[in-house]
Amino acid sequence: MPSLRELQSDFLAAILGGDAAGPAGARLECELVAGGYGIAGGLAVYANNAEHHFIDSLRKSFPVVHRLVGEAYFARCAREFRRDQPSRSGDLHHLGAGFPAYWQRRHGDDHYRYLAAVARLEWLHEEALTAADHPAFDLAKLARVPPTAYDTLRFRLHPSLRLFESEFPTLAIWEANRRTEQEPEFIDLSAGGERVLLVRTTNGIAMHRLAVGEFAFLQQIEQARGFTDSIAAAEQADVEFDATVALEKFVREQVIVDLWEHP
């Protein structure tokens, strides 16, 4: 008699492999009984459930990619992605982490390579939704920092902060396709790339386009670089970068939420 582990291995292979007629399925034929609908009919319920949960989870995380490619192609690609990267968690919310890379592999060299960028933006949106909370910036703390401490000063970004950069007008594509009640407007893919900040606010996820300097500044802060070095990098990237304006803006918008001094 097969052990519990052997039975489970065969059962999972039969329903995840979609091949109840394969070797695992053949072994299971001797181990299972079912009603008049037959063993294959019973196993098909489990196989369909498993596939449905997987694809539906991706559909919920990537609504814009889904709208762009349509249900049939989305489901086909989700199945292909699942064969390559089956679920490894009892919590379906992690499934989509590898989906942007899948689109990059599938369409990275053709006209549809913007799909990978849209998928990447949608996954960052998902991450921002569920990241940790953080209290508002204590501005008095900022006022107490003497200018002599700027070199060792580090800022902390809100845990939901995500930075996104793409060669395509990805946020424009996302915005046009989130409004499902109307036909999306035409987006010119050659309109140029975008740098986008995502951060969670009390009204949901705010997504703002950033200037080159602002993006470089936040990238530096994200990497725990010092305030002075971050400003220098931003100014080098963008001569119009104004550190005072940027700092005031990012503190006001709760993008920067704390500070600390590097010893």
Added chain:
Amino acid sequence: MPAAAGIGLRSAHVAEVLQTRPRVAWLEVHSENYFAAGGAHIAQLERIAEFYPLSLHGVGLSLGSTDPLDLRHLEQLRHALRRFEPALVSEHLAWSSVGGHHANDLLPLPYTEEALRHVSRRIAAVQDALGRQLAIENVSSYVEFSSSRLREWEFLAGVAAESGCGLLIDVNNIYVSARNLGFDPEVYLAAIPPAAVRELHLAGHTRVQANGRELLIDTHGAPVAEAVWGLYVRALARFGARPTLIEWDTDVPPLATLLAEAAHADALLGAAHAQFA
């Protein structure tokens, strides 16, 4: 948890529940939907928990698996319990993963002594880790193992006795499995120790044809069937009034539909209260 009807809280209804605070005794959510570190979703449930008793119902712990227990999943569950302080915590008498791969579905166990010892040990370990009792739910079945030496009801009662867990009896699942696999649901109910029953579930199912024969699928996407209401009345007669959940997960209807189903369960619970008083 009051011995009254609750509803499964789904994301489509969260804002309405917060705004209107409908008259319903308690709410149940899927534990894994509240594992996030933070965000509006979490804050909303924290507010809801101020007004309603909560039940956290897990679908992903894979209790019957022969893989090691997923300690990260367990830690996230423990964190959710600290955060929401639910009145009830439940999981399934099932497995969903092996070799690190997950089906994310509730798969059946063979009802053998080996499986009984294995799953009871795992449930006991989870209860120890969480510092509280789990209610374990029977699942719908579409196949069963020829190696089973016990019937499902004997296995379930055995797991409760061996692990010290409570039971969550899903009346619809009993009905679905009974029709699919050809057993008498009354025999099932009669074998369940009433003192172990912490909660009852009611949900809708779907009838399909497979291989020219009827197959019932536990879809949670329809009203509770008349025959299941009938079985529920008999379950109440055996167990007494118990917290009863209306579960609806697919094609989720307006909140009012769930509340109407809960009101019907409450009426039947009222009769059970009177009978047992």
